[in-house]
Amino acid sequence: MTVSIQHYLLLSVILFIIGAYGVITRKNLIIVLMSLELMLNAANLAFVAFSNVLGDLTGHVFVIMSVTVAAAEVAVGLAFVVTIYTHYDTLNIDVLKMLKG
Amino acid sequence: METIVFYIFATTSIIGALFVVFHRNPVASVLSLVLTLFSTAVLFILLFAHFIALIQVLVYAGAIMVLFLFTVMFLNLKSEYLKFDAVKVPITLGILLPILLISTFVTKLGLQKILPMSTMVDSHPEPFGTVEGVGEVLFSDYLLPFELTSVLIVVAILGVVVIAKRRLG
Numbered sequence: 181m182t183v184s185i186q187h188y189l190l191l192s193v194i195l196f197i198i199g200a201y202g203v204i205t206r207k208n209l210i211i212v213l214m215s216l217e218l219m220l221n222a223a224n225l226a227f228v229a230f231s232n233v234l235g236d237l238t239g240h241v242f243v244i245m246s247v248t249v250a251a252a253e254v255a256v257g258l259a260f261v262v263t264i265y266t267h268y269d270t271l272n273i274d275v276l277k278m279l280k281g
Numbered sequence: 282m283e284t285i286v287f288y289i290f291a292t293t294s295i296i297g298a299l300f301v302v303f304h305r306n307p308v309a310s311v312l313s314l315v316l317t318l319f320s321t322a323v324l325f326i327l328l329f330a331h332f333i334a335l336i337q338v339l340v341y342a343g344a345i346m347v348l349f350l351f352t353v354m355f356l357n358l359k360s361e362y363l364k365f366d367a368v369k370v371p372i373t374l375g376i377l378l379p380i381l382l383i384s385t386f387v388t389k390l391g392l393q394k395i396l397p398m399s400t401m402v403d404s405h406p407e408p409f410g411t412v413e414g415v416g417e418v419l420f421s422d423y424l425l426p427f428e429l430t431s432v433l434i435v436v437a438i439l440g441v442v443v444i445a446k447r448r449l450g
Contacts (some may be wrong), residue, residue: 183287188324189388191291195298195317197377202302204373208361210307210353214314217345218298221321224333232328237418240410241426243333244419247340248430252437254345258352259444265356 188229195222209264209271213257220250287327294320306360307353311346318342329410 195218202215224243231239265271297317301310318341325334408414419427 183284183327186388187287187291188328190385191294191324193381193384193388194295197381198295198298198302201373201377205366205369206302208307208358210349210358211302211310214301214310214349217314217341218301218317221318221341224337225321225324228325228328228330228333231330235409237409237414238422240330240333240415241419241423243330244336244415245426245430247336249433251340251345252433254348255437256440256444258348259441261352262356263444271356271358 185229185233189226192222192226192229195219195225207272207274209261209273209276210258212273213254213261217250217254220246283327287324290320290323293317294324307358308350311349311353314349315342315346318346331410332412332415333410 199215199218199222202218203212206212206215224246227239227242227246231237261271264276268275270276294317297313297315297320300313301317304310304313318337322334322337322342325331325337408417
C-alpha cells in the first residue's frame with residue numbers, strides 16, 4: 181500500500197483541527213499562539229503535497245511566504261504577550277477584554 | 282519503506298500536536314510543537330521538498346520555537362489547571378468534528394474525480410524542490426511578492442519596537 185495524497189491531506193486536516201480546537205478552547209494566550217502555528221503548519225503540509233502531485237513549485241513559494249508571515253506574526257504576538265503580562269499579571273484571555281489598556 | 286516512514290512521522294506529529302493543546306505545562310507544549318515541526322520536516326523530505334524541509338528546521342523549529350521558549354521561560358508561567366468547559370468544549374467539538382468528516386469525504390471521493398493524478402509522484406526532474414528550483418520560481422514569477430515580504434518584515438520590526446518601548450516609558 182503506497183502513500184497517496186489523500187494520506188497527506190488527511191494528516192493536514194487532523195493537525196488543522198487539533199490546532200483549531202486549541203485556539204478555541206485554551207485560555208492561555210501563548211498556547212493560543214502555538215495552536216495558530218500548528219494550523220499554519222498543517223496548511224503548509226497541504227501546499228507541499230499538492231505541489232508534489234501537480235509537479236509545480238508554486239506551492240513551495242507559498243510555503244516560504246507563509247513561514248515569513250508566521251515569523252513576523254510570532255514576533256509581534258510575543259511582544260504583545262510580554263506587554264500584557266507585565267500590565268495585567270495574567271495571560272488568561274477571558275480577563276483581557278478591554279481594547280484600551 | 283516510504284510508507285513506514287510516513288506512518289511513523291505522521292503518528293509522532295499528531296501526538297506532538299495533541300500534547301501542544303492538552304498539556305498543562307507551557308514549556309512541554311513548546312517542546313511538543315518542536316516535535317511536530319520536525320516530523321513535518323521529515324514528511325516534506327518525503328514529498329521531495331528538501332529546501333522547505335531545511336527552512337522548516339532552521340526557521341520554524343529553530344528561530345520561532347526559541348522565541349516561544351524564551352518568552353515562556355521569561356514570564357515564568359505556572360502550569361495551569363485545565364478546567365473542562367462544559368459549554369465551550371461540546372460546541373467546539375460539534376463544529377470541528379463534522380468539518381473533519383466532510384473533509385475526509387471530500388479528499389476520499391471528490392479528489393479522485395477532479396484530479397486524475399491522486400497518487401504521489403515518485404521522482405521529479407532534478408531541480409524540483411532544491412534551492413535551485415525554488416529560487417528560480419521565486420525570483421522570476423514571484424519577484425514582487427518576495428520584495429513585498431521585506432516591507433512586511435520592516436513593519437513587524439517597527440511594530441515590535443513601538444510596543445516594547447511604550448512599556449518602558
